[in-house]
Amino acid sequence: xxxxxxxxxxxxxxxxxxxxxxxxxxxxxxxxxxxxxxxxxxxxxxxxxxxxxxxxxxxxxxxxxxxxxxxxxxxxxxxxxxxxxxxxxxxxxxxxxxxxxxxxxxxxxxxxxxxxxxxxxxxxxxxxxxxxxxxxxxxxxxxxxxxxxxxxxxxxxxxxxxxxxxxxxxxxxxxx
Amino acid sequence: xxxxxxxxxxxxxxxxxxxxxxxxxxxxxxxxxxxxxxxxxxxxxxxxxxxxxxxxxxxxxxxxxxxxxxxxxxxxxxxxxxxxxxxxxxxxxxxxxxxxxxxxxxxxxxxxxxxxxxxxxxxxxxxxxxxxxxxxxxxxxxxxxxxxxxxxxxxxxxxxxxxxxxxxxxxxxxxx
DNA sequence: CCTGAAACGCGGAGGGT
DNA sequence: ACCCTCCGCGTTTCAGG
Numbered sequence: 066x067x068x069x070x071x072x073x074x075x076x077x078x079x080x081x082x083x084x085x086x087x088x089x090x091x092x093x094x095x096x097x098x099x100x101x102x103x104x105x106x107x108x109x110x111x112x113x114x115x116x117x118x119x120x121x122x123x124x125x126x127x128x129x130x131x132x133x134x135x136x137x138x139x140x141x142x143x144x145x146x147x148x149x150x151x152x153x154x155x156x157x158x159x160x161x162x163x164x165x166x167x168x169x170x171x172x173x174x175x176x177x178x179x180x181x182x183x184x185x186x187x188x189x190x191x192x193x194x195x196x197x198x199x200x201x202x203x204x205x206x207x208x209x210x211x212x213x214x215x216x217x218x219x220x221x222x223x224x225x226x227x228x229x230x231x232x233x234x235x236x237x238x239x240x241x
Numbered sequence: 242x243x244x245x246x247x248x249x250x251x252x253x254x255x256x257x258x259x260x261x262x263x264x265x266x267x268x269x270x271x272x273x274x275x276x277x278x279x280x281x282x283x284x285x286x287x288x289x290x291x292x293x294x295x296x297x298x299x300x301x302x303x304x305x306x307x308x309x310x311x312x313x314x315x316x317x318x319x320x321x322x323x324x325x326x327x328x329x330x331x332x333x334x335x336x337x338x339x340x341x342x343x344x345x346x347x348x349x350x351x352x353x354x355x356x357x358x359x360x361x362x363x364x365x366x367x368x369x370x371x372x373x374x375x376x377x378x379x380x381x382x383x384x385x386x387x388x389x390x391x392x393x394x395x396x397x398x399x400x401x402x403x404x405x406x407x408x409x410x411x412x413x414x415x416x417x
Numbered sequence: 418c419c420t421g422a423a424a425c426g427c428g429g430a431g432g433g434t
Numbered sequence: 435a436c437c438c439t440c441c442g443c444g445t446t447t448c449a450g451g
Contacts, residue, residue: 235370
């Protein structure tokens with residue numbers, strides 16, 4: 066039985082503004098299903114409902130929980146087409162001009178990245194025509210040299226940030 | 242004033258298993274903040290709390306709302322490093338062997354895509370060492386020919402599917 | 418951090434337009 | 435068919451220990 070006892074977790078230190086094992090389990094639960102009651106979470110992690118509530122409140126205040134949102138189905142709401150778009154720009158600092166794309170509801174992510182491209186976009190829209198229209202807008206931006214689009218054929222997994230982490234992948238940045 | 246009257250929205254037809262303007266506004270609110278009460282949403286969209294509840298229930302049952310989850314902050318929970326990894330495989334149908342990666346909490350997305358690569362991964366982890374360890378696991382998979390990693394320098398926007406859509410991008414698949 | 422009590426919001430039943 | 439008003443019950447939330 067790999068059951069985790071309350072005492073075991075309680076002993077794990079929680080540094081300044083840190084996250085202990087209780088918090089991590091709570092975050093793990095909430096990131097999967099935020100509709101369950103605090104009492105249900107309390108049962109799973111070994112705490113009372115008010116104790117869980119206190120921690121959730123602190124996790125919200127500290128920003129560890131950025132928001133709690135409804136996850137929608139792209140197909141069901143008329144956006145069956147998902148694509149990742151790499152944008153190359155000429156010169157430096159052209160990313161600022163691209164922030165306007167943020168206003169479009171089709172854009173879900175916008176990152177500056179290393180590698181053979183400058184900006185990486187995640188775009189979800191209604192049709193190939195809509196994607197074409199979107200790319201036209203991208204090319205209207207000053208300094209845009211070209212784009213490469215990766216249309217997704219099938220999504221095998223899609224979720225948000227997970228609280229758990231794999232230990233043997235490599236040590237964290239604070240250990241050496 | 243561009244206020245939307247109840248009567249205007251009520252007239253918009255809702256086809257079989259369809260989504261009308263009320264639903265879209267409700268989804269829009271819930272995808273931004275699912276903690277607000279049904280009454281608050283009702284005020285914003287011009288409906289009573291039970292009416293909103295009825296619609297939310299149907300939207301959940303139909304799958305338009307897949308889940309409601311807490312969105313965590315990667316930095317605050319010890320995963321400051323985000324990367325997109327393109328994986329090239331030799332032959333066809335090697336994607337199945339990659340589904341095992343789904344088990345790792347560092348993997349947030351796994352898509353099959355068109356373009357000059359086969360599989361696109363979104364990976365969030367603790368450190369460059371952890372990313373290296375992850376890539377080692379990818380290369381252990383049968384049929385993997387190579388990878389290209391795009392480490393994100395800064396995330397300018399990151400959100401989930403939005404209910405709204407831009408009309409003049411291009412017509413949807415049902416209009417022609 | 419846990420136990421008890423109050424306020425709030427959810428979720429259902431019934432009736433109206 | 436859809437929405438609104440009313441009400442019971444579970445949950446959140448705050449007090450005290």
